[in-house]
Amino acid sequence: MSAFNNKVCLVTGGTSGIGRRVSERLWEDGAQVIVFGRDVNKGEQMANSLGRGCHFMPCDVADPEQIARAFKDIEDTYGRLDCAFNNAGITAQYASVADSCPDNWQQVININVNGTYHCLRHELGLMLKTGEGGAIVNTSSCAGVMPIGGQVAYVASKQAINAMTQVASIEYAEGAGAGRPIRVNAVAPGPILGGMNSNERLKASPKNTQRKIDVTAMKRFGTADEVANAVLWLLSEQSTYVTGIVMPIDGGYAAGKF
């Protein structure tokens, strides 16, 4: 039997890059996949190409009311949630702290921090209601493990995601009441091809591209599949004694300075 047979799994930011690959892999493993994103064309195209078992729900995670409506829809349609991958996120404009733009700070915090927080709240609420436990993975970043300059909002947002992961993991590790445990972990990808590192972006700034390669011990970009391997493991029954970790998937970036 497939690992996620008939499990109801939510992927936020599932319309492109890492989130899209995780959605496809969950679907290939038998899950019923719900995808959140803002781009309705991309989302519907994706749901149509996968077909039965993939459900795109337009949802801007920066808007708590849209999130509340989408979760009501999930509850009405499926009555449960088994797994969630909170992956919707954006990078910050490149600038030192003094030169950074407060509007951009607010936008990054609204999507990366508040979006993850509100989704996490609803996911835990729904999982607690069924009492059958669950598994949640949040997307942090190698920059949330070892901060980088020029990205204050992004680094702060990813460190907040690490904190939310750890707090929620402690609170639900034993389950609540008669309910089964809910595990909460995070992945911290290094530079990954596609998505934020699309071919066009990499070609447009070769110096920056080389810098991203050089910060990894393996001297290469990772792939969305390499991140998906870790996410699916953390969501699966293979990792039942793992909760509260922020797992680097980064070609050795966080291993040390070299």
Ligand SMILES: NC(=O)c1ccc[n+]([C@@H]2O[C@H](COP(=O)([O-])OP(=O)(O)OC[C@H]3O[C@@H](n4cnc5c(N)ncnc54)[C@H](OP(=O)(O)O)[C@@H]3O)[C@@H](O)[C@H]2O)c1
């Ligand atoms: N690629 C990397 O090298 C790398 C490294 C470390 C961490 N990460 C993290 O991995 C995650 C995915 O990155 P990616 O490279 O795969 O980027 P991407 O291709 O740009 O994907 C971002 C996804 O987030 C969604 N999204 C953005 N803002 C949203 C909002 N307000 N509401 C709902 N969905 C929203 C986008 O969908 P719509 O456009 O449809 O809204 C898209 O599906 C991010 O959290 C990022 O910080 C990436």
